[in-house]
Amino acid sequence: MITTSGLTKIYRAHRSRGREVTALDGVDLHVREGEVYGVIGQSGAGKSSLIRCVNLLERPTAGTVTVAGQDLTALAGRGPRAGRELRQARSRIGMVFQHFNLLSSRTVQDNVELPLEILGKSGKERSAKALELLDLVGLADKAKAYPAQLSGGQKQRVGIARALAGDPKVLLSDEATSALDPETTRSILQLLRDLNRQLGLTVLLITHEMNVVKSICDSAALMERGRIVESGTVGELLATPGSELAAALFPVDGEATGTDRTVVDVTFQGEAATQPVISQLSRTYNIDISILGAAIDTVGGLQVGRMRIELPGRYEDNVVPIGFLREQGLQIDVLGQEPVLLREGAK
Amino acid sequence: MQPLLSQACWDTLYMVGWSTLIAVVGGLPLGVLLVLTDRGGLLQNVVANKVVGQVVNVARSMPFIILMVALMTFTRAITGTTIGREAAIVPLAIGAIPFFARLVETAVREVDGGLVEAVQSMGGNTWTIVRKVLVPESLPSLISSTTTTIVALIGYSAMAGTVGAGGLGDIAIRYGYQRFETQLMWITVAILAVVISLIQFAGDYAARSLHRRAGQSGPGPRLRLLKASTATSKTV
Ligand SMILES: Nc1ncnc2c1ncn2[C@@H]1O[C@H](COP(=O)(O)OP(=O)(O)OP(=O)(O)O)[C@@H](O)[C@H]1O
Numbered sequence: 001m002i003t004t005s006g007l008t009k010i011y012r013a014h015r016s017r018g019r020e021v022t023a024l025d026g027v028d029l030h031v032r033e034g035e036v037y038g039v040i041g042q043s044g045a046g047k048s049s050l051i052r053c054v055n056l057l058e059r060p061t062a063g064t065v066t067v068a069g070q071d072l073t074a075l076a077g078r079g080p081r082a083g084r085e086l087r088q089a090r091s092r093i094g095m096v097f098q099h100f101n102l103l104s105s106r107t108v109q110d111n112v113e114l115p116l117e118i119l120g121k122s123g124k125e126r127s128a129k130a131l132e133l134l135d136l137v138g139l140a141d142k143a144k145a146y147p148a149q150l151s152g153g154q155k156q157r158v159g160i161a162r163a164l165a166g167d168p169k170v171l172l173s174d175e176a177t178s179a180l181d182p183e184t185t186r187s188i189l190q191l192l193r194d195l196n197r198q199l200g201l202t203v204l205l206i207t208h209e210m211n212v213v214k215s216i217c218d219s220a221a222l223m224e225r226g227r228i229v230e231s232g233t234v235g236e237l238l239a240t241p242g243s244e245l246a247a248a249l250f251p252v253d254g255e256a257t258g259t260d261r262t263v264v265d266v267t268f269q270g271e272a273a274t275q276p277v278i279s280q281l282s283r284t285y286n287i288d289i290s291i292l293g294a295a296i297d298t299v300g301g302l303q304v305g306r307m308r309i310e311l312p313g314r315y316e317d318n319v320v321p322i323g324f325l326r327e328q329g330l331q332i333d334v335l336g337q338e339p340v341l342l343r344e345g346a347k
Numbered sequence: 348m349q350p351l352l353s354q355a356c357w358d359t360l361y362m363v364g365w366s367t368l369i370a371v372v373g374g375l376p377l378g379v380l381l382v383l384t385d386r387g388g389l390l391q392n393v394v395a396n397k398v399v400g401q402v403v404n405v406a407r408s409m410p411f412i413i414l415m416v417a418l419m420t421f422t423r424a425i426t427g428t429t430i431g432r433e434a435a436i437v438p439l440a441i442g443a444i445p446f447f448a449r450l451v452e453t454a455v456r457e458v459d460g461g462l463v464e465a466v467q468s469m470g471g472n473t474w475t476i477v478r479k480v481l482v483p484e485s486l487p488s489l490i491s492s493t494t495t496t497i498v499a500l501i502g503y504s505a506m507a508g509t510v511g512a513g514g515l516g517d518i519a520i521r522y523g524y525q526r527f528e529t530q531l532m533w534i535t536v537a538i539l540a541v542v543i544s545l546i547q548f549a550g551d552y553a554a555r556s557l558h559r560r561a562g563q564s565g566p567g568p569r570l571r572l573l574k575a576s577t578a579t580s581k582t583v
C-alpha cells in the first residue's frame with residue numbers, strides 16, 4: 001500500500017553553507033494493505049521526516065514514494081508548491097498529528113467538514129458525513145463545541161474523524177498519542193485498531209513508545225540515524241535472533257548471578273512450550289538451570305513467551321546445551337554473545 | 348457651536364471610516380503576501396518580499412504631514428482637489444495601508460504552522476490555506492490591529508485638518524490654537540477621548556470574545572510558520 005525506495009532527505013541549513021543533516025538515508029519501507037505498521041526510533045532518528053515524505057509535505061531529496069499504486073514523487077513536479085494531482089492524492093491520505101492541529105476558530109463539526117470543503121462537497125453532504133464520523137469516534141454530542149473545550153483525547157478523536165473525512169485508504173499518524181496520558185493513549189490506540197479492522201484502513205504510525213507498537217502494530221520498523229535497521233511483521237521480528245525490537249517489545253529481566261555463568265533468552269511463540277525442554281536439557285546434560293525471569297504476553301496479536309535462564313559455566317562450556325535448545329526449534333539469544341552470522345543472515 | 352462640533356465629528360468619522368476601509372482592503376492582502384513570500388513561506392519569493400517589505404517600511408515611517416504634501420498631485424488626480432475631507436482620505440489611506448499591513452503580517456505569523464500543514468495534508472492549496480486558516484485563525488489579532496489602525500488614523504486625520512479637511516483636529520487648531528477659544532478646544536479633546544475609548548473598548552471586546560472562544564488567554568505561543576525559516580531543503 002505504501003512503498004518507499006531509496007528515500008533520502010537531506011536538510012540544508014540556509015545560512016551555514018555546507019552544514020547538512022541527512023535525516024533519511026535510503027529508506028526502503030513496505031507497508032501492506034490493511035496492516036498497522038509502526039516505525040519506532042529515538043528522537044532525531046528521522047521518523048517525522050519519513051512520514052512527512054510519504055505525503056510529500058516534505059520533498060524527498062532522492063528516492064520514490066508510492067501510495068496505493070500511485071507514484072507520488074512523480075506527481076510532485078519541480079516547484080516547491082504542490083500541483084493539483086498531488087493535492088488530490090493527498091486528499092486520499094489521512095493524517096493525524098501529535099498536537100492535533102485543529103482550527104480553534106471552528107467548531108468540532110466544522111473542523112471535520114474542512115477536508116470535505118476542500119473536496120468541494122455540498123453543505124448537506126458535509127454535515128451528514130461529519131456527524132457520521134463524529135459518531136464513529138464517539139463524539140456525536142460535541143459537534144457544536146470548540147476544540148478549546150475538549151480534552152486532549154477528545155481533540156485527537158476529532159483529528160482522527162477529520163483525517164477520515166475524505167474516505168482515505170491510508171492513515172498516517174505522527175506521534176498521535178505522545179501528548180496524551182496512558183489511559184487516553186490506550187483508548188486512542190484502540191480506536192485506531194478498530195478503524196483499521198472495520199474500514200480496512202492501512203495505518204502507518206510513528207512513535208517512540210514501544211507500548212504503541214506492542215498493542216496495535218502488525219509490523220514494525222526500527223529507525224536509527226535515518227536508516228531502517230530492522231523491520232518485519234511482529235512475528236518475524238520475534239523470531240529474529242538478536243532483534244533489538246523484539247527484545248524491546250518483549251523484555252525479560254534478570255541478572256547473571258555470577259561471572260562464571262551463561263545467560264540465555266529462550267523465546268517461543270504460540271503452542272510451543274519450554275517446560276519439558278528445559279527439564280530435558282537439565283537431565284540430558286546434568287546441569288542445574290536457574291530461571292531468572294519469564295513472561296508471557298500478547299504482542300501484535302501473537303502469544304509470545306520468553307524465559308531467561310542461566311547455565312553454569314561460560315559460553316564456551318555451554319555450546320552443546322545451547323545447540324540442543326536451538327535444535328528444539330526455540331529461538332535462543334545468548335546475552336553478551338553477538339550472534340554475528342545469524343544477525344547478518346536475518347537482514 | 349453645536350452644529351460646528353457635530354459637523355466636525357461627522358467629518359472625522361467620515362475620513363477615518365473610509366480610510367480604515369481602504370487600509371484594511373489594501374493592507375490585509377499585502378500583509379498576508381509578506382508572510383507567504385518570506386523565506387520558507389508557501390509562495391516563497393525572497394526578492395519580491397524584500398522589495399515590498401522595504402517599500403512598506405519606508406512608507407510606514409514617513410511622517411504623515413510630509414506624505415500628505417508629497418501625495419498632493421496624486422490626490423488631485425483621484426479626487427480632483429487637494430482640499431476637503433475626500434481629498435484627505437487619499438493620503439490617510441495610503442499612509443495606513445503599510446501600517447496595517449505590518450500589523451497583519453505580525454498577526455498572521457503567529458498562526459501555528461501545524462494548522463497550515465494539516466490543511467496541506469488534506470490537499471488544500473495556498474488560497475484555501477489563506478482563507479480557511481491564516482485569516483480566521485488570526486482574526487482576534489486582526490481585529491486588534493484594526494482598532495490600532497483606527498486610533499492612529501484619528502490622529503492622522505487631525506493633521507489632515509490643517510489642510511482644510513475639516514474634522515475635530517481642524518476645530519482644535521482653528522479655535523484652540525488660532526483664536527484661543529480654549530473651551531471649544533477642551534470639548535474637542537473630550538470628544539476625541541470618548542471616541543477613542545469607545546473604539547478601543549469595542550475592538551478589545553470583539554477580539555477578546557473571539558480569543559475566549561478559541562481558548563486562548565492572549566496571543567498563542569509563537570510557533571514556526573510553514574517551515575523553519577532558517578532552513579530550505581533540497582528537492583528532487
Ligand atoms: N526542517 C528541518 N530543517 C533542518 N533540519 C531538520 C528539519 N526537520 C528535521 N530536521 C533534522 O532531521 C533529523 C531528523 O528529524 P525528525 O524530526 O525526522 O526526527 P524524529 O525521529 O521525528 O524525532 P522526534 O522523535 O524528536 O520527533 C534531526 O536531526 C533534525 O534536526
Ligand SMILES: [Mg+2]
Pocket residue numbers: 047048049
Ligand atoms: Mg518527530
